[in-house]
Amino acid sequence: MKTRAVIESLSLGERQSVEFISDCRDLELVGQAVCGFLNTSGGYIVCGVDERGELTGIDRAAELAKSLEQGLQRGLSPGALVSVQVQEVEGKELLVIEVPAGKDLPYAFENTIYLREGQATRKADVETIRDMVLRKQVEPERWERRFSPADMNEDLDRDEVRSVVMAVKRSGRFRFRNGSDPVMVLEDLAVSRYGRLTNGGDVLFGANPAMRYPQVRVRAACFSTGRADDTYRDMKSFEGPLVPVLESVYDFIQRNTPTISRFGENNLERRDEPLYPPAAIREGLVNAFAHRDYSDFSGGIAVYVYSNRLEIWNAGRFPEGVTPDSLLSGHISVLRNPDIAHVLYLRGLMEKMGRGSVMIRKACAERGLPLPRWSEDDRGVTLTFFGPEVTTEVTTEVTTEVTPEVTTEVTPEVTPEVTPEVT
Structure with missing residues (x-):
């Protein structure tokens, strides 16, 4: 199996930098390569x-x-979000x-x-290091790294801090100096400095960050038809800490x-499943x-x-070099908010950083749905999932419990059993 075939099998993207190592038990060798990629x-x-593209596989x-x-x-140093995953190709386990x-x-x-540099990793010379340091000094500080006006004693959701500590204990992906001390945990996650929360820390661990930053609220609406109108279902x-809000939106x-x-x-056994793939x-x-863009x-x-x-x-833009086409083939993740992304990774919510779009597309295709579409305009980026072009046998068991904010009643009479064929 040649290297190009391996890249295609793993959905790594055609124009990405890839290094192949037959045995990665040498932490020093792997660490140097990771550091080189981070700095470029x-x-x-x-x-x-x-190097010839032959699969040797990894034991255990x-x-x-x-x-x-x-x-x-x-x-x-400094800490960085680096994902290590087990992938199987032709019956052999690889690490990506x-x-x-x-x-x-x-x-x-x-x-x-x-x-x-090219396919090689080398030590940085003094001039290059000086250039990187100077660039860092003149670049504006990321929004997530700026200090929040939140009070660490009054505004912190300690349950969310405990949740990330428990997630790390289960996965072993990170080590805290003292998992029972919330302040030290937040410092280790780079979301707190000098006893103050950063904006990223506020978004993740603030009890109600929307009081300080109304843009963190998430709006959700369900319409009865295929267009936006005044008929809400x-x-x-x-609003609240990021992860509970994310889970609530998913439930919605x-x-x-x-x-x-x-x-x-x-067989005659019926299998019920959500219209859209839950993982996607x-x-x-x-x-x-x-x-x-927070x-x-x-x-x-x-x-x-x-x-x-x-x-x-979402109110954001595609990073430079990322297009809807590159999303479909895999790309190196360009993290706008690496501190927030790191916590999502530790919570087990973020895995395939640059290949999630490939997974979304594959899940929809396997379900027989039209391919999803990513689009960008001056307002932001939209991901659209499309339902079956012809309606499948739908048991439309949509919960009729509506939230207090609903402006119109939900009609409980939903079409019982229509039989579409998924193309």
């Missing part, structure tokens, strides 16, 4: 493939992935290390700064989406929360459920 334009490291891959991730967290372009240059591994505004979509009934070819919906929502006070996130489609909009 990002890339992938694939372990278990030799899951165990090695956990060990590598912990070693990289310890060795990298996904490295985004770093936002906090320069990065060092074991106190040495490395760069990526359900409507709600969500599931509550207002019909159920599709399918029958097996060889969750991935689309996580991307919206992770990549949106600094725009007129921005936000909005979800619209129509009779024939679902739209997830």
Whole structure:
């Protein structure tokens, strides 16, 4: 199997930087390559493939992935979101290390700064280091890194802090100095400094960040038809810490989406499933929360459920070099809010940073749905999921519980059993 075929099998994108390592048990070698990618334009490291593209595989891959991730967290400075995942190709387990372009240059591994040049990793020279430091000084500070006016004692949601500590204990992806001390936990996550929350920390762990930043509210509406009008089936505004809001919005979509009934070819047993693939919906929502522009006070996130489609909009823009076409083939993730993304990763909500769009597309195709569409305009980015072109046998079991904010009543008479064929 040649290297190009491996890249295609893993949906790494045709124009991305990829390094193949047959055995990645050498933490120093892997750490240097990761550091080099962080200090340049990002890339992938694939372990278990030799330079000729022959699959060698990795023994006890899951165990090695956990060990590598912990070693990289310890060795990298400043901390960075680096994903280590087990992938299977032709019956062999590989490790894919996904490295985004770093936002906090320069990065060092074991106190040495490395760069990526072509297919090689080298130590950075003094002039290059000086240039990176000067660039960092003149670039504006990211919104998520600025201090929030939130009070650490009054405005902190300690349950959310405990939730991330418990998630890390289960996954082993990170090590806190003292998991029982909320202040130290937040400092370790780079969302608190000098006893103050950053904006990113407020969005993630503030009890009600919308009091300080109204743009973090999420609007959701369900319409009875295929167009926006005054006939709402359900409507709600969500606010609170990021993860509970994300989960509430996901529940809103599931509550207002019909159920599709399918029958097996060889038996009479009916199988009920949501109209849209749940994993694809969750991935689309996580991307919206992770990549949106939080600094725009007129921005936000909005979800619209129509009779024939679902739209997830966020106030952001595609990063430079990312287009709707590149989203369909895989790309290196360009993180607008790396601190927020890191916590989502530790919570198990964010995995395939640059390949989530490929997963969304694949999940829709496997369900027989039209391919989703990403679009961008002056207002932001919209991800649209389309329902079946012809209605399947739908048991439209849409919950008729509506939220207090609804302006019109929900008609409980939903079409019982229409039989569409999914193309």
